[in-house]
Amino acid sequence: MSDCLFCRIVARELPATVVHETDTTLAFRDIAPQAPVHVIVVPKIHATDAVALTTTAPGVLDDLFRTAGEVAKTENVADSGYRLLFNTGVEAGQTVFHAHLHVLGGRRLGPLA
Numbered sequence: 001m002s003d004c005l006f007c008r009i010v011a012r013e014l015p016a017t018v019v020h021e022t023d024t025t026l027a028f029r030d031i032a033p034q035a036p037v038h039v040i041v042v043p044k045i046h047a048t049d050a051v052a053l054t055t056t057a058p059g060v061l062d063d064l065f066r067t068a069g070e071v072a073k074t075e076n077v078a079d080s081g082y083r084l085l086f087n088t089g090v091e092a093g094q095t096v097f098h099a100h101l102h103v104l105g106g107r108r109l110g111p112l113a
């Protein structure tokens with residue numbers, strides 16, 4: 001059994017509210033949403049962060065963005081606007097070391113830092 005939280009969600013060993021799934025990605029609601037829409041999009045393959053993913057699985061980053069676009073449509077923020085965000089490393093606030101793309105929307109978002 002993996003000790004990576006998001007690998008365990010991908011394996012359905014831990015529950016999550018899944019909103020979209022493809023062959024290579026899984027999208028589920030953040031457990032502590034920072035906006036009315038806050039969905040996490042992860043690659044099914046493990047990589048510690050988004051940049052590591054470019055080596056581990058070239059091309060899957062494209063899949064993450066494609067899934068994020070689908071999520072934005074089904075969550076009704078595609079037109080109003082939304083934020084796509086990768087926290088990369090501790091100083092950036094990354095807490096789960098499995099690459100993940102935040103999809104945030106549904107309200108006017110403030111500055112980043």
Ligand code: 5GP
Nearest residue numbers: 016028029030031032040087093094095096
């Ligand atoms: P990070 O801070 O690493 O960029 O983002 C990790 C995100 O994962 C946080 O927004 C946090 O709320 C979310 N998260 C942490 N644990 C869980 C969990 O068990 N389930 C879900 N759905 N989200 C989680």
Ligand code: ZN
Nearest residue numbers: 004007046098
């Ligand atoms: Zn993982």
